[in-house]
Amino acid sequence: MLYERSVQCVEAEIDFVDATYRGLRGRNARLLREDFCGTANTSCEWVRRRRTNGALAVDLDPEPLGWCRDHHLPELTPGARRRIELRQADVRKVRGAAPDIVLAMNFSYYIFKDRRALGGYFRSVRRSLAEGGVFFLDGYGGYDAFRVLEEATDHGDFTYVWDQASYNAVTGEMQCYIHFRFPDRSRLQQAFGYHWRLWTLKEILELLDEAGFSRVTTYFQGWDDDSGEADGHWTAGDRVDADAGWLVHLSAEK
Ligand SMILES: C[S@@+](CC[C@H](N)C(=O)[O-])C[C@H]1O[C@@H](n2cnc3c(N)ncnc32)[C@H](O)[C@@H]1O
Incomplete structure (x- = not known):
C-alpha cells in the first residue's frame, strides 16, 4: 500500500514506544491501544514482537479496518492474530480493559480543531489508561509547517507528494493532501486529504497538563551531517531549534 x-x-x-515505556516503568508493556489506527499496521507490529503483547486497534472508518482484516491479519501467526482486536469506534468512547499504552501517531489527533x-480527547485517554x-x-x-507548499519524496517506483494546500491563521486550520506520481507520468491526485488544526507544541503540552497527566516528556531526533537528515534516534529534550521543520514524539504519563 502506497500510504503505508x-x-x-x-x-x-x-x-x-517499547523502549521508552520500559525506560519509564522498568517493565514491558502488554496491552497497547492504537487510536486512529487506519489499517492497524502498528498494532500488527506490536503483537508480532512478544507473545505477551496484545493490541486493540480503533478507527471510526470500517474501510481501512476491512483492509487490515483482508491483508495484514492473514500474515500474522494464528497466535498473534488472537491477540489483536479491531474495533470500529470513536477513540473518545472506547471501553474495556485498561491499556498500558495508548498510541496516537501521524498527527491524527489534529482533527480535533479546538x-x-x-x-x-486527552482526558478520555488518561481515564482509560x-x-x-x-x-x-x-x-x-x-x-515551514505554516506555509503553503508541496514537498516531493522519491520512493523509486513512485513519488510521494505532501501538499500543504491552505492555512488560515484565524482558525488555525489547514488543508493538506497526499498525491502520488508514477514514472509513466500518471498521477493519483488527492489520494488522501486532511483538514485539521495545526497545533503548536506548546498548546499540546498545556492541554496534556490540563488533562491531568503527571509528567510529559518531549523527544527530538539527532542530526546526521553525512546524510543531511534526522538520524532517527529520539532523545528526551526540552529545546528545539527554530528550524524550518522538525518532528517531536511525546510521552504523557498517567
Ligand atoms: C491519517 S489516518 C491515520 C492512520 C495511521 N494511524 C497512521 O499512523 O498512519 C487517520 C484515521 O483516523 C480515523 N479517525 C478520525 N476521527 C476518528 C475518531 N474520532 N475516532 C476514531 N478514528 C477516527 C480516520 O477514519 C482515519 O482512518
Whole structure:
C-alpha cells in the first residue's frame, strides 16, 4: 500500500514506544491501544514482537479496518492474530480493559480543531489508561509547517507528494493532501486529504497538563551531517531549534 510505504515506519515507531515505556516503568508493556489506527499496521507490529503483547486497534472508518482484516491479519501467526482486536469506534468512547499504552501517531489527533475537543480527547485517554499507563503521540512544527507548499519524496517506483494546500491563521486550520506520481507520468491526485488544526507544541503540552497527566516528556531526533537528515534516534529534550521543520514524539504519563 502506497500510504503505508510513504508515511509509516511501524518498526521504528514500536522500537521507540517499547523502549521508552520500559525506560519509564522498568517493565514491558502488554496491552497497547492504537487510536486512529487506519489499517492497524502498528498494532500488527506490536503483537508480532512478544507473545505477551496484545493490541486493540480503533478507527471510526470500517474501510481501512476491512483492509487490515483482508491483508495484514492473514500474515500474522494464528497466535498473534488472537491477540489483536479491531474495533470500529470513536477513540473518545472506547471501553474495556485498561491499556498500558495508548498510541496516537501521524498527527491524527489534529482533527480535533479546538481546545475543548482536543482536551476532551486527552482526558478520555488518561481515564482509560491502566495505572502507570503512558500515552504516546507525535507532532510537528517549524516555520515551514505554516506555509503553503508541496514537498516531493522519491520512493523509486513512485513519488510521494505532501501538499500543504491552505492555512488560515484565524482558525488555525489547514488543508493538506497526499498525491502520488508514477514514472509513466500518471498521477493519483488527492489520494488522501486532511483538514485539521495545526497545533503548536506548546498548546499540546498545556492541554496534556490540563488533562491531568503527571509528567510529559518531549523527544527530538539527532542530526546526521553525512546524510543531511534526522538520524532517527529520539532523545528526551526540552529545546528545539527554530528550524524550518522538525518532528517531536511525546510521552504523557498517567
Ligand atoms: C491519517 S489516518 C491515520 C492512520 C495511521 N494511524 C497512521 O499512523 O498512519 C487517520 C484515521 O483516523 C480515523 N479517525 C478520525 N476521527 C476518528 C475518531 N474520532 N475516532 C476514531 N478514528 C477516527 C480516520 O477514519 C482515519 O482512518
